[in-house]
Amino acid sequence: xxxxxxxxxxxxxxxxxxxxxxxxxxxxxxxxxxxxxxxxxxxxxxxxxxxxxxxxxxxxxxxxxxxxxxxxxxxxxxxxxxxxxxxxxxxxxxxxxxxxxxxxxxxxxxxxxxxxxxxxxxxxxxxxxxxxxxxxxxxxxxxxxxxxxxxxxxxxxxxxxxxxxxxxxxxxxxxxxxxxxxxxxxxxxxxxxxxxxxxxxxxxxxxxxxxxxxxxxxxxxxxxxxxxxxxxxx
Amino acid sequence: xxxxxxxxxxxxxxxxxxxxxxxxxxxxxxxxxxxxxxxxxxxxxxxxxxxxxxxxxxxxxxxxxxxxxxxxxxxxxxxxxxxxxxxxxxxxxxxxxxxxxxxxxxxxxxxxxxxxxxxxxxxxxxxxxxxxxxxxxxxxxxxxxxxxxxxxxxxxxxxxxxxxxxxxxxxxxxxxxxxxxxxxxxxxxxxxxxxxxxxxxxxxxxxxxxxxxxxxxxxxx
Numbered sequence: 144x145x146x147x148x149x150x151x152x153x154x155x156x157x158x159x160x161x162x163x164x165x166x167x168x169x170x171x172x173x174x175x176x177x178x179x180x181x182x183x184x185x186x187x188x189x190x191x192x193x194x195x196x197x198x199x200x201x202x203x204x205x206x207x208x209x210x211x212x213x214x215x216x217x218x219x220x221x222x223x224x225x226x227x228x229x230x231x232x233x234x235x236x237x238x239x240x241x242x243x244x245x246x247x248x249x250x251x252x253x254x255x256x257x258x259x260x261x262x263x264x265x266x267x268x269x270x271x272x273x274x275x276x277x278x279x280x281x282x283x284x285x286x287x288x289x290x291x292x293x294x295x296x297x298x299x300x301x302x303x304x305x306x307x308x309x310x311x312x313x314x315x316x317x318x319x320x321x322x323x324x325x326x327x328x329x330x331x332x333x334x335x336x337x338x339x340x341x342x343x344x345x346x347x348x349x350x351x352x353x354x355x356x357x358x359x360x361x362x363x364x365x366x367x368x369x370x371x372x373x374x375x376x377x
Numbered sequence: 378x379x380x381x382x383x384x385x386x387x388x389x390x391x392x393x394x395x396x397x398x399x400x401x402x403x404x405x406x407x408x409x410x411x412x413x414x415x416x417x418x419x420x421x422x423x424x425x426x427x428x429x430x431x432x433x434x435x436x437x438x439x440x441x442x443x444x445x446x447x448x449x450x451x452x453x454x455x456x457x458x459x460x461x462x463x464x465x466x467x468x469x470x471x472x473x474x475x476x477x478x479x480x481x482x483x484x485x486x487x488x489x490x491x492x493x494x495x496x497x498x499x500x501x502x503x504x505x506x507x508x509x510x511x512x513x514x515x516x517x518x519x520x521x522x523x524x525x526x527x528x529x530x531x532x533x534x535x536x537x538x539x540x541x542x543x544x545x546x547x548x549x550x551x552x553x554x555x556x557x558x559x560x561x562x563x564x565x566x567x568x569x570x571x572x573x574x575x576x577x578x579x580x581x582x583x584x585x586x587x588x589x590x591x592x593x594x595x596x597x598x
Contacts, residue, residue: 204555208564231562266546270559287466287546288556298546301458303465 144346147216153189155182156201156215160293162316163371164221167200174198177371178219181238181338181354184363185217188354202291204270207231210341217340217351221313223272224337233344234337235351240377241310242330243273246299246317253306255328259284264304266295273309276332292317299324310334312372382566390557397553398574404471404549405536405578411475412535413528416482417521421512423487434483441480446541449473454545470542470549478535485527489520529586536578550574 147153157178158165164176179198186196199215206218210232221241224234247253259265259281267274269288278286287304289295296317299307307314307324314326340347358364368376387394422434441449450473453464464472493516501511521528543551554571558564 204559207562227562269555274556274559288552289546290544294544297455301455302463303454303458303546 144344144350147189147347151190152195152197153182153186154197154199154214154216155179155185156199156206156209156218156220157182158202158220158292159200160202160291161221161313162320163312164316166316174200177239177367178221180367180371181358182217182219184358185351185354188357189350202270203268204290206270206339210339213341217338217347219338221310221336222339223310223334225272228339231342232339233342233348234339235348236355237335237337238355239312239336241312241334241336243276243308243332243334244311244314244326244330245328246307246309246314246324247305247327248299249323249325251305251327253327256280256331259306263306266299266304266307267309268292268295271309272332272334277308280331296320315372382569383561383563384566384570386557386561386563386566387570390553390560393553393557394550394570394574397548397550400467400542400548401536401539401550401574402578404467404474404542404547405539408471408474408478408535408539409532411471412478412482412531415475415479417486417517419479419483420486420490421517423483424490438480438483441477442484446473446477446538447544449477450541450545466542466545466547467549470539470545470547474535474538474541478531478538481531481534482528485524485531486517486520488527489522489524490516492523493519526586526590529582529589533579533582533586536582537575540575 157174157176159167159174161176164178165174166176167174182196182198183193187193189195199209201209201215201218201220203220203222206220206222207228209215210218218232222228223241224237228234245253245255252258253263259277261283263281263284265277265281265284265286267277267286267288268291274286274288277284287298289298292309292313295307295309298304300321307317311326311330318324318326338351340351355364358367365376419434419437422430423438425431425434450470453469453472454466457464457469497515497519498511501515502508506514539549540551541547542549543555546552550571554567558567561567
């Protein structure tokens, strides 16, 4: 926490490839999303100025190493809280409730987990909980993992697989990018998102949790949620 | 890279390490043989007196060897499917590797061909052999022997470059390394072990190159 204050800005690891949460606009070069807005709110809380935040790109594969190296102060990148990850990092309270789901081409024969039989190629991302979960829930299907969500989506569109699996919130963003692809099957897991900080930094975790409480009681959280997701939080 | 070093994961994840290793060997072997044949053909085209062949060979080499391997692989993995030809990660990775390496092999063999005294081609043609026959039985064997060390270096590069399969879910050693890393959070251990697996393949090749350089340096052709 002291290092961050001394530096004068907080460095947040966010996604650049996930519409609604962290997406870099190739035209303007700006990164926008729900996660980014929370990072800005944190900067405002610590420094009184929401521009005192530097955004760095992370993927599911790189985010924990970058945090442990000190390249970033926190991870706010559609990261599910799991017991395994708690051994590597410290998490804030839950700030978003997602669930794993499936994305297929409109008109696909696949409508849910039950259709992921032998021979079906399921695409997902390296290092994500989605990869681990789908191997358990659909053990007969072939799972192929890619570097990030854009690569996985590109592969889906190129016909390298029949279905893409990850959190419904992320899939919603993809559906918005290309309406030829739709969510099916509902949610089959709970994916509670948390903000991750370096293990042992209780001070920082407390700050982040305070922020989340403040945002929820002031109504700012609901406003942000509705702005990005299009619906009120449950 | 962070984390403890824990050799146990080699045994815990042995099946994936082995599967990746086998796929890397398969991909490298196929691409090696393919790039050798393709490279030889391109080299002969490059020095051909038939202008269209010459032009095609030159265009191939100049284009392919000056763009990233990843781009070549993406052409097969993403580009071809959009034209209706779906190739999986392993196939597109291996084809990309083959096409890419062939451009370098072609240059090596071309240099070798041009080192063979041209008098041989004339003499062979005079005894009634066709251009192709001369190439196959007289010129190429000598040319390849001359540039064998250089070609072998390209093959070592090929084995290392096979790691490109990891980016297109080609199920190679590097791909499984990424997966094992995601499960264990031990990048230092995982990638060190993977390096050792690659050394098992590249060190013998490297020693073979050194042997060949010593043996063929005493010019006796």
